Every structure is written in structure tokens, then in C-alpha cells.
Amino acid sequence: MAQPRSLHLLLASLAAGALVVGACQCGDNLNLVPGAVQGRVCDPDTGVGLDGAALALVGGAVTRESVADQTGNYVFERVPAGRGYTLTATLGDVVRTLEFDVSPGQTAIPEDTACRGNPDDPTKGTLDGQICNRHTGELITNGEVILALPDGELMITQTNDEGRFLLTGIPQGEHVVTIRGEGFQRSFLVTIEGGGTFTLDLAEDCEAPTAVEGSIVGSFCNPATLDNLIGADVLVTSNDSGETWSDITDTAGEFLVSGLPPGFYAVEVSHADYSFTEPAVEVSAGSVEVVLDPTSECGDRPQFGRIEGQICDIDAGGRFVGDVDLIQGVTVIESTVSDADGRFAFNAIAPGTYSVRAYRPGYERVFTGVVVEPFATAFLQESDCPGPQDVCTPHVNDPTVTQDxxxxxxxxxxxxxxxxxxxxxxxxxxxxxxxxxxxxxxxxxxxxxxxxxxxxxxxxxxxxxxxxxxxxxxxxxxxxxxxxxxxxxxxxxxxxxxxxxxxxxxxxxxxxxxxxxxxxxxxxxxxxxxxxxxxxxxxxxxxxxxxxxxxxxxxxxxxxxxxxxxxxxxxxxxxxxxxxxxxxxxxxxxxxxxxxxxxxxxxxxxxxxxDAQNEAQLQAALEAITQRVLSCRVNVGAELEAADSINVRIGDMVVTRDTARENGWDITAPGVIDLFGAPCDIASAATTPVTVETCVSQ
The missing domain is CATH 3.40.50.410 (von Willebrand factor, type A domain)
Incomplete structure (x- = not known):
């Protein structure tokens, strides 16, 4: 469910020496922005999601209840930021207790170590991982993880405060997943097998590089197809100590290994269709060494980089939308226009140092010292830019007064x-x-x-x-x-x-x-x-x-x-x-x-x-059925089709969507939402109003 987001503020470059100029004054009330909690709870014996588990979220003055869906997934929206939250999941004799904090405007993802794969649906699998920005040596926390399905639908989650993420219920096959965080964006091809788990672990040796260390970057293609070499294993080995570092080529065919002490290194690139070894790459303090395969048909790949960014503009509603110039010295090299989310990018830029100017009538900001390295992206991204607020309309179905x-x-x-x-x-x-x-x-x-x-x-x-x-x-x-x-x-x-x-x-x-x-x-x-x-x-x-x-x-x-x-x-x-x-x-x-x-x-x-064995039980059954009919359907109307996002609640309990129609909500007809399974039971038994919010992004 889409919610107003607070995007992360950072002026960063992927290479050492990037200079930050011009800070964004984006308001002082960030602690008032609520966050969210999402994740999955599982049976420790089987690793299977706890279908229909009763959930209790407790922290400070907050007490929320919900029900896990058929795969054990759950979402709590609008959770006040704070520390010391506890989530308890109960299903029969199984009790899982998770502890975590909620940051302003962010989604907390408590990790249940009992979850193993996706055994609930043999045609679907799971993607998990831990992500490190090797330029900074920092884990990518509160970053977006976006997996694109063949039909264009996106599956989105966020990394937690340990840089970990989890996506379940992914159709089997090959998919592209993009991880985007502060000063970081990379995309990878992942292969999901039914009932299995693909782990994207890019956090090994995640330590901040020092001034006396260097990096190795590379870009490769598949000689058989001349396409980017995607998903190749990259192993960097010190010729002196034998210590190793690793990475995976992304969808651009590129890799990065940093934090390397000065010395000589062997670089091995391994793929089912291709292999390459560079036996001795010399790395010096602060250097960025480029590795290519000069013998391949695409060995002369241009050593370009790129700049990507997002800039705050409080006077215009939060995010800058206008013209953006790329400047080297006093010359405008290229111009573009930021999109509705304030994002912009310059691609295929020769390595060097640049300035970026953002301007519209009555507004101008210049960011200098943006360093572009070969096969790397320099990020000019400010966080906590107030995003456009969703305008939400509630549609309340109160079974005590419903005449429908x-x-x-x-x-x-x-x-x-x-x-x-x-x-x-x-x-x-x-x-x-x-x-x-x-x-x-x-x-x-x-x-x-x-x-x-x-x-x-x-x-x-x-x-x-x-x-x-x-x-x-x-x-x-x-x-x-x-x-x-x-x-x-x-x-x-x-x-x-x-x-x-x-x-x-x-x-x-x-x-x-x-x-x-x-x-x-x-x-x-x-x-x-x-x-x-x-x-x-x-x-x-x-x-x-x-x-x-x-x-x-x-x-x-x-x-x-x-x-x-x-x-x-x-x-x-x-x-x-x-x-x-x-x-x-x-x-x-x-x-x-x-x-x-x-x-x-x-x-x-x-x-x-x-089962009605007497008149009293028969009357109770008729009343219960009538209550269920009244409680479990909400006729929203045309606004449902026009909504950018939909939120469903029973009282304060958030209900997740379940297209299998077993334990959640789904759209069953034009303008109509029905509840299924435990949520329908709860709505019927409690005679609590069901609220459907249709939200439109402004």
C-alpha cells in the first residue's frame, strides 16, 4: 500500500573526494512522521508462514492488532516512530516474539529467523539478502528493493537497519531486482525457483574504506551475445596475503570491490557462458583501477560513469521539478528536466569532476565537486524531502447501520x-x-x-x-x-x-x-x-x-x-x-x-x-450469517478504480491484500472489496466498521 514517503537526504558520490555543497533545510519535525512495520512470521519447525496468526504490536502507548496472511506476511501502517517495539505472533501453540525500532518515515522489517523459503506455494519462491555500499562501507538501511515482474507489476520492500530484506511469493523465473538507497543504486538478475530461496548477499566485508586503500571496478559483456554480462561471480584475491573479496556483476555488467590495501590482486570473472582472469592488478592508495577484457569483442567498452539525483525544493512542495544542467568548468555539457518525483540522471559521462545546477524561475542551487568514476554512479540525493501527500477518502462500512x-x-x-x-x-x-x-x-x-x-x-x-x-x-x-x-x-x-x-x-x-x-x-x-x-x-x-x-x-x-x-x-x-x-x-x-x-x-x-441443533442455535446461525454478509463487503464505487493505493482496516487493524482470496481483502468486482478468512471473521464477530481508504497521489 503506497504511503507518503520521506526520502533520504544525501549528497554522495561513489568515488572518494566527492564534495557536498548546499544543504537542504527540509523542516525540523521529522520525528512526527509515522513509520510502518512489515514482515513475515513463520513456524520454527517447518519454516512455513503462520497463516492467520494473531498479531499484537506493542510499543509505548501503541497497541495494534492484525492477522497474518496465508504466507505469514503482515503490514502495520502509520506506526508512531519510537524504540522498543514488540511484535507477538500467535497461532495455536506457536508464539513468535520480535523486537525492533521504528524510524520516522521508514518501514521497519523485523526478521523472523524461523522463515525458510516459501513452502506455501510450490510455484513461488523467496528473495532475501543483505546489501552493502562498498564505496562507503555502510549497509544500505531503509533502502528500496524493487523487483519487476514480467507483467510490469512491481514487488517492493525495504531493507531494515541491518541492510537485510525479504520478498516472498515471487513467481518462479528470472527477474530484475533494483536496490536503491542513500548514495547507492544497483540492479541484479535473480533466478527464483518454486519453493526455493535466492540469496543476494552483498554485505561480506562491509567496512568503510580508508584513505590508504583503493578499489577495482570492471565492466564486461557476454561475447556470445554482446549483451551485458549479468550475474557473473567476481573474485578478487590478494597475491600477497591470499585474502579474498567478492561481488556479482549487475545488469550493466559492472562490479565494484573496494577497501583494498595497496598491492597486486588477481581478478577472476566466472559465468556459465564466459570466464576471464586478470592475474595482476596493481592497486595503490586512493586509486580506482579499471579491469576490462581486451581480448573480447566488447573489450573496448567506453569507460563512462553517470550522475543520478533528487533535490529538495521546499517552496515548491518538497521536491525540485525543473531544469538541471551538467557543467564542467564553465561549459554546460548536458541538460535535462527532473520528473514529478524530482529525480534526474545524466548517463554516459566521461570520468571527471562536474557541477550540477538546478533551477526554475525564482530558484537556483549549484552543487560542485561531483566526481564521476568509470562504471560508477555518483549520487546527488537529498533525504527527507517532503513527498507529495496522498489525498485519501475513507469509505466506511458500519454493519450496525448498513442498509445494503x-x-x-x-x-x-x-x-x-x-x-x-x-x-x-x-x-x-x-x-x-x-x-x-x-x-x-x-x-x-x-x-x-x-x-x-x-x-x-x-x-x-x-x-x-x-x-x-x-x-x-x-x-x-x-x-x-x-x-x-x-x-x-x-x-x-x-x-x-x-x-x-x-x-x-x-x-x-x-x-x-x-x-x-x-x-x-x-x-x-x-x-x-x-x-x-x-x-x-x-x-x-x-x-x-x-x-x-x-x-x-x-x-x-x-x-x-x-x-x-x-x-x-x-x-x-x-x-x-x-x-x-x-x-x-x-x-x-x-x-x-x-x-x-x-x-x-x-x-x-x-x-x-x-450446525443448528435447536431453535436458539438456528437463530444464532441466521444472525451470524447476516452479520457476515453485511460486514465483509464494501461497495466503494468508481473511486476504487481511480485510486493509486488502497488501505483497508477493521478498526485500527490493517488488513493486507490476498489475491488468492483466502485470508485478506481483494477487489472482487468493479468498485467492490470483499474480506476473506480471518479478517471477515473478525469484522463479523466484532461488528467493527470496515474502512477502505482510496488514496490519490498529488
């Missing part, structure tokens, strides 16, 4: 409903009482409709008794009055009718659901009473198993048009089906479990449907 839900009741009145429930009351009487109570209490905020099945004393499919609408309690009470249990349980045929009845209500983004209440296994696949018997079918009249009349055989998809298939067709419309099992369904719990799962409403635990 619609539920089509599909009610079983078969002969078995004439039996008694667990309390001794007739099941049909309990059903009528519960329906009348719930619809009467909610008729002004929820639109109810109702089908009863069968529509006769045999196997006729259910028929519509009450059309969907508000204030239908009286009509529902009248439709139930004088009805007596009789006939079979033609569930599949009735669901066909239910699908036809709800179809006209699709497409407007409002919550819509089907609620099926039944006390037995579905039958009547024959469509009529058939007295012939079967010795083998699973009989819904358990007392006649082995001599089951054909209309009583369990309807279990034998001709691919049973109730599970019909519920799936309703789900294809974007409508969930809730299953309520009344006393008597125990012998068919497996069937109802499947129906609830396919309907998108499976409950946690062994019993996936709502």
Missing part, C-alpha cells in the same frame, strides 16, 4: 422437518420461529427473499415465496403460516431456481448471498417419486439403506448437476452460499461440508457449515 445486504433464504420443508430437534421441539416450528425473529429484527436493514422446497408433497423444485426487498418480515411470516413438512429434498433443482431468482440483482456491487437451511441429505435426483429400489446407493432414509427407493438416493453429482455443482454455478456469479444444517444432517455432514466449501463460506474446524 441482500439474502435469499432457501428453506427445506421436507417431511423430515416434521421430526424433533435436539431439544424435543419440532424442527419446522423452530425454523419458523427463528426465521420470523431474525427477519423481523433486521427487515429495515437487510433485504430478504425466500424459496421453500419442495413445492409439493413429492420432489417438485422449490418455488419463490417472497421476492428480495426490505420490510419483508410480514410476507415471510405469512408464507410460512399454514405450511407443513412434507415431500423430499430436491436441493439441486431448488438451487437452479435460486440462481435464476438472484441473477437480476447482480452487478451493482451490493452484498448478495444465498442461505440454504436443510435437515437432511439432498435427494430427488429422479425429479419424481420412484418406488423402485437400489441395493447400493447411499440412502437419505438411513433406515432403508440397502433397499432405498430411488428418489431417496443421495444426490451426489452422479450426472454432474447435483447440489454441489449448482452451488458452484452460483459462486461463479460472485455470490456465496451459506449452509445451515438442522438436526438430522449428521449422517451427511461430509456432503454439507463440501457444499459450504464450494459455496465459499466454509467455517474453520471439522464442521464447515453452521
Amino acid at each position: 445486504g441482500r439474502i435469499m433464504l432457501v428453506v427445506d420443508k421436507s417431511g423430515s422437518m416434521g421430526g424433533d430437534d435436539a431439544s424435543g421441539q419440532q424442527k419446522w416450528q423452530g425454523m419458523k420461529n427463528a426465521l420470523e425473529t431474525v427477519t423481523g429484527a433486521l427487515e429495515s436493514t437487510v433485504e430478504f427473499g425466500m424459496l421453500l422446497f419442495p413445492n409439493d408433497d413429492a420432489c417438485g423444485p422449490g418455488s419463490l415465496q417472497v421476492t428480495l426487498g426490505l420490510n419483508k418480515a410480514t410476507q415471510i411470516r405469512s408464507a410460512l403460516s399454514g405450511v407443513y413438512p412434507s415431500g423430499g429434498t430436491p436441493t439441486a433443482l431448488t438451487l437452479v431456481e435460486a440462481r435464476e431468482q438472484i441473477t437480476p440483482y447482480l452487478g451493482d456491487g451490493r452484498p448478495l448471498a444465498v442461505l440454504l437451511a436443510t435437515d437432511g441429505g439432498p435427494n430427488c435426483e429422479t425429479g419424481q417419486i420412484v418406488y423402485d429400489t437400489s441395493p447400493t446407493c447411499r440412502c437419505t432414509d438411513v433406515d432403508t439403506q440397502g433397499e432405498c427407493q430411488l428418489h431417496n438416493c443421495l444426490d451426489i453429482e452422479t450426472d454432474n448437476d447435483g447440489p454441489v455443482t449448482e452451488i458452484g454455478r452460483i459462486r461463479d456469479l460472485g455470490v456465496n452460499t451459506f449452509i445451515v444444517g438442522v438436526t438430522g444432517v449428521e449422517n451427511f455432514a461430509d456432503v454439507l461440508n463440501t457444499m459450504a466449501t464450494v459455496g465459499g463460506t466454509a467455517l474453520p474446524g471439522a464442521t464447515k457449515y453452521y
Whole structure:
């Protein structure tokens, strides 16, 4: 989720001797800028992410709660800056506790050492690493890590205060990852394997170089393709001591090894398509030695560098947007214009010392002494430039006042409903009482409709008794009055009718659901009473198993048009089906479990449907389902499509997006957001408003 960022201020060069001129006065209230916390929590025994773990973030006066997504990932936005935060993740007997600090405007990434790879999805992998700026000998902290996917989507995270980062759920294949920090930017090609982890460790021997040390840089191409030699291992070995240093060629085919004491060094470049060795490179104090392969077809690569930057301009809203000149001596070598984020770059610059001038009407700043080295980038980047603030519009769904839900009741009145429930009351009487109570209490905020099945004393499919609408309690009470249990349980045929009845209500983004209440296994696949018997079918009249009349055989998809298939067709419309099992369904719990799962409403635990053994439990189930329908969908409208970023919260709890639709939020239709899994459970149980913020960058 994009948030207003505080970008890092620095005037830096990749080479020794860069001179900083002109500081940015960017305000004194940086400690008031909140930060964020993101990361992943895992099971220490398996390394698997803790799906649905309860999260508690505590620090000072701050207490936040959230739920980890299906891979154990989480995000807390707008966390006040401070020290001594604790994050506790709990899932069953597993408890993980992480301690960390939150810096102003930055994202803290607590590391859970239990996380190993990405075993939750065999087609996806993990990228981790630790990054060092070898020019300064400093770890890249609070830097951006940007991985580009083939479809153009970006996966973004940040390095923590140890220069470490973690990206999970990456599709397998080759990807380019860019690490950008204060005075640093490099891009690398990484190969992600399903279920595996690619480690980009560039922090070995991360120490600040001294004035008596030198560096070796190089640039190579692949002779077979003449493209940049990407991902080659570079080993630099002291000919005197045998000590080694290492690097990897980036997407420009370049490498850098610094902090080398004066002496002679062997440089080995190894790649599947190419290898090269320079046996004796002399390094002196403060020198930058260039290594090329003179024998290759691209051995005469120009020894250019580049300048990249971002400049503060408080008077213009934070970041400088205007003309930028590159000057050597008194001559303007090149000019460019910074983009909307204030970034600019000069490429293919001959090594030397330059000045950079940024100007617009009424504003001018000059930065001198910018040193460009071969195959290196000099950074002219100021931090804490106030970024453009996102303008966010909240859309609040309060289930206690929401007047938006619609539920089509599909009610079983078969002969078995004439039996008694667990309390001794007739099941049909309990059903009528519960329906009348719930619809009467909610008729002004929820639109109810109702089908009863069968529509006769045999196997006729259910028929519509009450059309969907508000204030239908009286009509529902009248439709139930004088009805007596009789006939079979033609569930599949009735669901066909239910699908036809709800179809006209699709497409407007409002919550819509089907609620099926039944006390037995579905039958009547024959469509009529058939007295012939079967010795083998699973009989819904358990007392006649082995001599089951054909209309009583369990309807279990034998001709691919049973109730599970019909519920799936309703789900294809974007409508969930809730299953309520009344006393008597125990012998068919497996069937109802499947129906609830396919309907998108499976409950946690062994019993996936709502189990109602008496009138009180039936009423509670109807109320819980109604609450879930009202709580777990937010109709945002056209602003959702225009948003640059979307934030979803239940109270103060941040909910992460889950495109798998198992444990988080996702956009399910134009302008519509639905909650899934634990977040939906929390929103339903707590009757806490769900807030969707649509944010547009200014």
C-alpha cells in the first residue's frame, strides 16, 4: 500500500573526494512522521508462514492488532516512530516474539529467523539478502528493493537497519531486482525457483574504506551475445596475503570491490557462458583501477560513469521539478528536466569532476565537486524531502447501520422437518420461529427473499415465496403460516431456481448471498417419486439403506448437476452460499461440508457449515450469517478504480491484500472489496466498521 514517503537526504558520490555543497533545510519535525512495520512470521519447525496468526504490536502507548496472511506476511501502517517495539505472533501453540525500532518515515522489517523459503506455494519462491555500499562501507538501511515482474507489476520492500530484506511469493523465473538507497543504486538478475530461496548477499566485508586503500571496478559483456554480462561471480584475491573479496556483476555488467590495501590482486570473472582472469592488478592508495577484457569483442567498452539525483525544493512542495544542467568548468555539457518525483540522471559521462545546477524561475542551487568514476554512479540525493501527500477518502462500512445486504433464504420443508430437534421441539416450528425473529429484527436493514422446497408433497423444485426487498418480515411470516413438512429434498433443482431468482440483482456491487437451511441429505435426483429400489446407493432414509427407493438416493453429482455443482454455478456469479444444517444432517455432514466449501463460506474446524441443533442455535446461525454478509463487503464505487493505493482496516487493524482470496481483502468486482478468512471473521464477530481508504497521489 503506497504511503507518503520521506526520502533520504544525501549528497554522495561513489568515488572518494566527492564534495557536498548546499544543504537542504527540509523542516525540523521529522520525528512526527509515522513509520510502518512489515514482515513475515513463520513456524520454527517447518519454516512455513503462520497463516492467520494473531498479531499484537506493542510499543509505548501503541497497541495494534492484525492477522497474518496465508504466507505469514503482515503490514502495520502509520506506526508512531519510537524504540522498543514488540511484535507477538500467535497461532495455536506457536508464539513468535520480535523486537525492533521504528524510524520516522521508514518501514521497519523485523526478521523472523524461523522463515525458510516459501513452502506455501510450490510455484513461488523467496528473495532475501543483505546489501552493502562498498564505496562507503555502510549497509544500505531503509533502502528500496524493487523487483519487476514480467507483467510490469512491481514487488517492493525495504531493507531494515541491518541492510537485510525479504520478498516472498515471487513467481518462479528470472527477474530484475533494483536496490536503491542513500548514495547507492544497483540492479541484479535473480533466478527464483518454486519453493526455493535466492540469496543476494552483498554485505561480506562491509567496512568503510580508508584513505590508504583503493578499489577495482570492471565492466564486461557476454561475447556470445554482446549483451551485458549479468550475474557473473567476481573474485578478487590478494597475491600477497591470499585474502579474498567478492561481488556479482549487475545488469550493466559492472562490479565494484573496494577497501583494498595497496598491492597486486588477481581478478577472476566466472559465468556459465564466459570466464576471464586478470592475474595482476596493481592497486595503490586512493586509486580506482579499471579491469576490462581486451581480448573480447566488447573489450573496448567506453569507460563512462553517470550522475543520478533528487533535490529538495521546499517552496515548491518538497521536491525540485525543473531544469538541471551538467557543467564542467564553465561549459554546460548536458541538460535535462527532473520528473514529478524530482529525480534526474545524466548517463554516459566521461570520468571527471562536474557541477550540477538546478533551477526554475525564482530558484537556483549549484552543487560542485561531483566526481564521476568509470562504471560508477555518483549520487546527488537529498533525504527527507517532503513527498507529495496522498489525498485519501475513507469509505466506511458500519454493519450496525448498513442498509445494503441482500439474502435469499432457501428453506427445506421436507417431511423430515416434521421430526424433533435436539431439544424435543419440532424442527419446522423452530425454523419458523427463528426465521420470523431474525427477519423481523433486521427487515429495515437487510433485504430478504425466500424459496421453500419442495413445492409439493413429492420432489417438485422449490418455488419463490417472497421476492428480495426490505420490510419483508410480514410476507415471510405469512408464507410460512399454514405450511407443513412434507415431500423430499430436491436441493439441486431448488438451487437452479435460486440462481435464476438472484441473477437480476447482480452487478451493482451490493452484498448478495444465498442461505440454504436443510435437515437432511439432498435427494430427488429422479425429479419424481420412484418406488423402485437400489441395493447400493447411499440412502437419505438411513433406515432403508440397502433397499432405498430411488428418489431417496443421495444426490451426489452422479450426472454432474447435483447440489454441489449448482452451488458452484452460483459462486461463479460472485455470490456465496451459506449452509445451515438442522438436526438430522449428521449422517451427511461430509456432503454439507463440501457444499459450504464450494459455496465459499466454509467455517474453520471439522464442521464447515453452521450446525443448528435447536431453535436458539438456528437463530444464532441466521444472525451470524447476516452479520457476515453485511460486514465483509464494501461497495466503494468508481473511486476504487481511480485510486493509486488502497488501505483497508477493521478498526485500527490493517488488513493486507490476498489475491488468492483466502485470508485478506481483494477487489472482487468493479468498485467492490470483499474480506476473506480471518479478517471477515473478525469484522463479523466484532461488528467493527470496515474502512477502505482510496488514496490519490498529488
